[in-house]
Amino acid sequence: MSIDTSILREIFNDTPFTREERILIAGKFEKIKLKKGDTLLHADEVVYNQYYVSDGCLRTYFMDNSGKEHTLQFAIKDWWISDYTAFFTATKAVMTIECIQEATVYKVSRTSMESLYEGTPSLETFFRKKMEKAFSAFQKRILFSLSLTARERYTSFISTYPNIEQSVKNYHIASYLGITTESLSRIRKEITQ
Numbered sequence: 001m002s003i004d005t006s007i008l009r010e011i012f013n014d015t016p017f018t019r020e021e022r023i024l025i026a027g028k029f030e031k032i033k034l035k036k037g038d039t040l041l042h043a044d045e046v047v048y049n050q051y052y053v054s055d056g057c058l059r060t061y062f063m064d065n066s067g068k069e070h071t072l073q074f075a076i077k078d079w080w081i082s083d084y085t086a087f088f089t090a091t092k093a094v095m096t097i098e099c100i101q102e103a104t105v106y107k108v109s110r111t112s113m114e115s116l117y118e119g120t121p122s123l124e125t126f127f128r129k130k131m132e133k134a135f136s137a138f139q140k141r142i143l144f145s146l147s148l149t150a151r152e153r154y155t156s157f158i159s160t161y162p163n164i165e166q167s168v169k170n171y172h173i174a175s176y177l178g179i180t181t182e183s184l185s186r187i188r189k190e191i192t193q
Contacts, residue, residue, distance in 0.1 A: 007031075010078070011052050011106065012126060021120050028112035034058075034099040040081075041097040047086035049107045053079050056103020057167040060095045061175065071175040074164050080130065081105075101167050150179045151187045 007029070008022055017025065032051075034040060040051065040058065051058075053075045060073040060081060072095060075081035083093040087110060117124040144153055154177055158165055165173065174184040 007054070007106065010054065012123075015122050015126050017120065017122070024119060025116060025123070028116060029106045029108050032105050032107055034103045034105065036099055036102050038099040039096060040099060040105070041083060041093055041095070043094055043096050044092050046090060047083050047093050048090065048111070049109050050080055050082035050084070050087055050113075051075075051097075051105040051107050053077055053081060054104040054106060056099065056105075057101035057164065058097055058099050058103055058105070059168070059172055059176075060097050062095050069175055070178075071172050074161070074168060074172075074176065076163055076167065080134075100169070100172065145178060150177065150183055151190070153177045153179075154184065154187050155191070 008017065008025060011029075012025075029052075032040075034056065041047065043063065055077050058075045058081055059071050060075070060083065061069045061071045063069050073081065081097060083095040083097070085091075086093045086095075090110065113123075113127070117127075144156055148156065154173075157173070157177060170184055171181045174181045177184065179187075
């Protein structure tokens with residue numbers, strides 16, 4: 001399914017493409033509309049795609065053996081989302097991606113990305129830079145989880161991602177921070193006093 005090439009300005013910002021490249025790239029992306037509560041990816045599915053979020057909000061979570069959900073990532077406008085370990089290895093997902101606010105995403109497969117890299121070197125540079133930023137953010141999150149108090153993690157979360165808090169439920173934020181919803185409520189109350 002083809003998409004309007006104007007979306008490429010949103011996805012790839014100011015990356016210059018020839019007319020032919022725009023048409024080729026647009027032909028590799030599929031637009032998907034999601035409703036709140038839809039599951040984009042289930043754990044145990046083989047992962048062939050990654051998704052660009054045009055609008056809305058999604059979350060990636062892992063469910064442990066006791067049935068507890070652990071939110072790993074939120075994705076809002078201009079973010080990419082997938083189970084990247086499974087995506088890069090074409091293996092089964094360990095995470096689930098859920099739509100938590102009505103969303104429009106653009107799906108692109110790993111195979112399509114590889115062929116686009118060969119034909120459009122500026123895309124490989126674009127995605128390398130995105131992955132560098134993502135890796136840095138994940139590493140920072142791990143360090144914060146290990147070294148900061150719950151209150152410090154929360155204040156860091158709201159200052160780093162001010163647009164996410166309004167889009168997600170308290171238990172999703174608490175899960176992301178590794179705390180209970182009661183702890184989150186207490187922290188918020190302390191901050192507002």
